[in-house]
Amino acid sequence: MGFASKQLTVVGLGLMGASLALALRGYADQIVGVDMDASARTYALENGITDRVTDDLREGVRDSDVVLMCAPVRVISRIVAGQIGAYLRSNTLLMDIGSTKRDICDVMGRLPIGIQAVGGHPMTGKEVSGIENADATLYVNRPWVLCPTRRTTPAARIRALALLEAVGAIAIEMDADRHDKVVAAISHLPYLLSVSLVATVANAAGKTPEVWDLAAGGFRDTSRLAGSDIRMMSDILSTNRQAVATLLAMFRVQLGLLETMLIAQDEEQLTEALTPLRKTRMEWSAQYEKRTHGTRR
Numbered sequence: 001m002g003f004a005s006k007q008l009t010v011v012g013l014g015l016m017g018a019s020l021a022l023a024l025r026g027y028a029d030q031i032v033g034v035d036m037d038a039s040a041r042t043y044a045l046e047n048g049i050t051d052r053v054t055d056d057l058r059e060g061v062r063d064s065d066v067v068l069m070c071a072p073v074r075v076i077s078r079i080v081a082g083q084i085g086a087y088l089r090s091n092t093l094l095m096d097i098g099s100t101k102r103d104i105c106d107v108m109g110r111l112p113i114g115i116q117a118v119g120g121h122p123m124t125g126k127e128v129s130g131i132e133n134a135d136a137t138l139y140v141n142r143p144w145v146l147c148p149t150r151r152t153t154p155a156a157r158i159r160a161l162a163l164l165e166a167v168g169a170i171a172i173e174m175d176a177d178r179h180d181k182v183v184a185a186i187s188h189l190p191y192l193l194s195v196s197l198v199a200t201v202a203n204a205a206g207k208t209p210e211v212w213d214l215a216a217g218g219f220r221d222t223s224r225l226a227g228s229d230i231r232m233m234s235d236i237l238s239t240n241r242q243a244v245a246t247l248l249a250m251f252r253v254q255l256g257l258l259e260t261m262l263i264a265q266d267e268e269q270l271t272e273a274l275t276p277l278r279k280t281r282m283e284w285s286a287q288y289e290k291r292t293h294g295t296r297r
Contacts, residue, residue, distance in 0.1 A: 003027050003162035009064040010050070011057065011079070013040040015126060016097055017070030018134035021049050023167040025136070034060035040131050049134060058087045065089070066163070069096035073104065073235040080117075081107040090114035093159045094151075097122055099183065099232075100239040101147045101176035109150030116156030119147035119176060121183070122169060129229060140168035141292050147176040170291075184243035189251065191233055192244070194225035 008028040010017045013035040021031050021044070033050035034057055035041050041053035054060045061067050061084065069076045076098045088094065094117045098104045101119045108117035124142035126133055144164050148157070164171045174182075201219065205211040237244060261270040 003159070003166040005029070005064075005066040007032060007064040008066040008068070009034060009061045010068050010070055011035075011060065012070035012075075013037070013044050013049070013053075013131050014070065015129045015131065015133050016122070016138075017068065018044065018049050018131040019136065019138040020068055020070060020097075020167065022134055022136035023139055024163070027163075027166050028066070032060050032064065043131050049131070057084065061087050061092075062089070064092060066093045066159075067095070069094070069098070072232055073098040073100050073239050075235075077103050077107050077239075080104065080111065085111045085115060088112075088115050091116060093118070093156060093163075095120050095160060095163070099187070099236045101145075101179045103239050105147050105149045105176040111151050113151070115151055116153055116159065117149045117151035118156050118160040119149055120160070121145045121147075121179065123187075127224070127227065137168070139164075142169055143172050144169035145179050146171060146173045147179055148173075180240050181243045184240055184247055188236060188240055188244045189247045191225045191228060192237075192248065193251070194223050198223050198226045 003024075005024075005028040007030045008021075008024060009032040010021045011034045013021075013033045017033075017035075018040075021033065024031065030052065031050045033041060033044045033053045034055070035044075035053070036055050038055075041055065044050040044053055057079065067084075067088065069079065071079070076096050080094075080096075084094075088111075092115055094108070094111070094115055096104055096108075097120055099121055101121060105119040108119060111117050122139055122142060122144040124138055126135070126138070146157070146160055146164070152160075161171055197219075201211055201215070201223075257273070258270070261273065
């Protein structure tokens with residue numbers, strides 16, 4: 001059964017929410033946008049991203065059969081733990097796109113019986129944010145993790161999978177705790193390493209300012225994540241502390257091993273350590289290119 005909605009509400013009209021609204025344009029009779037930013041609401045209407053907009057959560061969701069929460073993690077948790085359960089009709093599908101899942105799935109599980117709540121995290125985005133950068137193809141061929149809650153019925157799961165198929169995403173199902181451990185390794189740790197690199201190079205530039213003149217592709221690629229939205233990353237890190245802290249400790253061990261080899265001038269051991277890591281990265285890169293460069297709709 002394909003995805004269909006009579007009225008779909010997107011709460012949060014940033015890049016991710018507006019892109020979802022565009023991607024689901026042909027699957028919903030009416031799309032409502034909820035956002036506190038008047039300029040985002042105006043842009044959504046003027047550019048046909050939504051049919052109606054409001055800054056009133058109750059007005060925006062009360063008649064909808066699908067509600068998508070597209071806000072920062074702690075904002076989503078606060079809204080779900082607050083009054084939204086009293087505003088939603090029975091059998092409404094409630095999904096979110098938060099980057100950590102345990103806290104959100106916990107509060108979703110306490111919603112009134114009858115609400116079909118499924119946690120979600122699409123693994124996609126852009127280096128730029130804002131509704132003006134919305135892209136209907138943002139989710140095509142991108143992994144989208146679905147995490148069950150105590151309010152995820154078999155019918156809710158089927159509807160969530162149908163929504164993902166509608167936007168072209170690749171569904172991956174796992175529990176919230178496992179998700180948070182996985183993304184700590186592949187997303188949250190890399191962010192902290194990126195900002196640490198920028199801090200280290202900035203300190204070096206204090207004594208050798210030519211550093212910035214010579215910085216090029218390698219530095220650009222490895223420091224890219226340091227440009228991420230700070231509020232968003234603060235929310236993410238604060239809701240996944242233990243998993244990230246564990247990985248930081250593991251990373252310190254790896255750095256220590258490399259430092260030991262360099263100080264010992266053990267070139268043979270260093271080469272032996274680096275060779276399988278290069279192979280691992282190249283194998284992953286090939287798989288990633290194959291997975292993400294399918295035919296875009």
